[in-house]
Structure formats: C-alpha cells, structure tokens
Amino acid sequence: MDAEVVERFERGDTVVVYTRNGTPGSTAFVLVHGIGMGHRVFRDLARELGRAGLVYAIDLPGFGDSPEPPVALPMAASGDLLADFVTSLPVRDPVLVGHSMGTQVVAEALVRHPGIATRAVLIAPTVNAAERTAGRQALRMVQDLADESPKVLVLGMIQYAKAGPRWFIRKLRQMLDHRVEDVLPQVRARTLVLRGEDDRVCPREWVQRVTALIPRATMREVPGRGHEAMIRSPQPVASMIIEHARGA
Secondary structure (H helix, E strand, O other): OEEEEEEEEEEOOEEEEEEEEEOOOOEEEEEEOOOOOOHHHHHHHHHHHOOOEEEEEEEOOOOOOOOOOOOOOOHHHHHHHHHHHHHHOOOOOOEEEEEOHHHHHHHHHHHHOOOOOOEEEEEOOOOOHHHOOHHHHHHHHHHHHOOOOHHHHHHHHHHHHHHOHHHHHHHHHHHHHOOHHHHHHHOOOEEEEEEEOOOOOOOHHHHHHHHHHOOOEEEEEEOOOOOOOOOOOOOOHHHHHHHHHOOO
C-alpha cells in the first residue's frame, strides 16, 4: 500500500490541501471532515480504506492545513468546490464519505453535480432540525465528548485550534443555516447513513428521518460509539464503508 502523500488543489483563490494513500483498485474514496476538523481525523480510517483502493482526504478551506479563503463558502458553494475537486482526480465514481458537517457538503455536491458519484456514506449527518441553534449543538457536543477517549479529545483540540474561533463561528453559522432536509430527497446516489449508537448530537429519530428522505438509503448504527464514530478506532466503520462500496 502506498504511503500517504500530501497534495494541493487550487481553484481561483481557494486552496484545498488533501492527502492520498492506498493502492489503485476498482474503488476510490473521498473523505470530507466535519466542522473544526481536518483530514487528520480520518488518518486511521484512510489506512483501512486504503487496503481496498485509493483514498483522498481533504481539508476544507480554513480547516486543517488548508488556508483560510477570502470568503467563507456556503454549503452549496462548498458542494461545488468538492465536485470540482472530485472531477480533477484521476479516478472515476469514487465513494463520497462525509462526517458531520461534511455530510452537508457531500449532499450538496451529489445534488448539484449528480454525475460525480453513484455511492455515498453519511456519518453522523447534521444538523438535527429539532436543535438547530449554536447553544443546543454545543451542549450536545459536550455531552457526547464526555464519554470519548483521550485520543479523540486531543485530536479534536488540535484541529479546533488550527481553525481558530473566528473562522469556526463563521462556518458554524452557515452550517446551522443550511437545511439539509431540503436537499436529501434529491440525492440519487446509493447512500449508507451511519450513526454512532451513543451519538447525542445526532439522535436516532433524526438519522432515521435523514435516511427516509434519501430515495436509496440504508441506515446502520455503530455499537458503542458517539458522534466521532470513526476516530477512536477505524473499525467497524471502515468495513461498513467497504461493504457498501462493493454493493453489499
């Protein structure tokens, strides 16, 4: 399996830093992180998925190692950026994998550019329509992290510090303003929706609604995991994604 390589994608004034690892195969994966995070939260998952194909993990603008752009892109424009990135890759029809806010970006990309992918995975989809305020989301995140491992907490603190509070708040407003439930019925890709069994940010009722809104979607829960379902350990999420990619 090839070692991780760091590369850049540029579109105008916007720069996306991303990593590539894995081995060429019949399947490729594109990983999109949540708010305040970056490609490093996917490192262990990317290694596991790399056994099945090439893996591209991006840093959205202003997060991780990607510089802050002049303007914060709303979710629809972020979806356009993701689609442009996917189109630039030397692979076709990758599986798009979004986590938390990344699910909103993936959904927009799939709807606005339906030809870029026929399969997708939405992990811990946000934002719960019943709790769409900054205060309520912060409370749920604190409750969720209370039971998390030191690895998740330390990694999260490093990534949030890189983004900085000003940029985080700008993106949080856009995340909360976005009504993903209006977009999901237009998603045509076969979609696997994953939820950590103990996720307090994304309650079961909300994730069930997300799944029902997508015409071709299946929901699975990850036992003993919270919102950061794939960070503490890449399994069993990696196996679930690979099974979905292979049509299981």
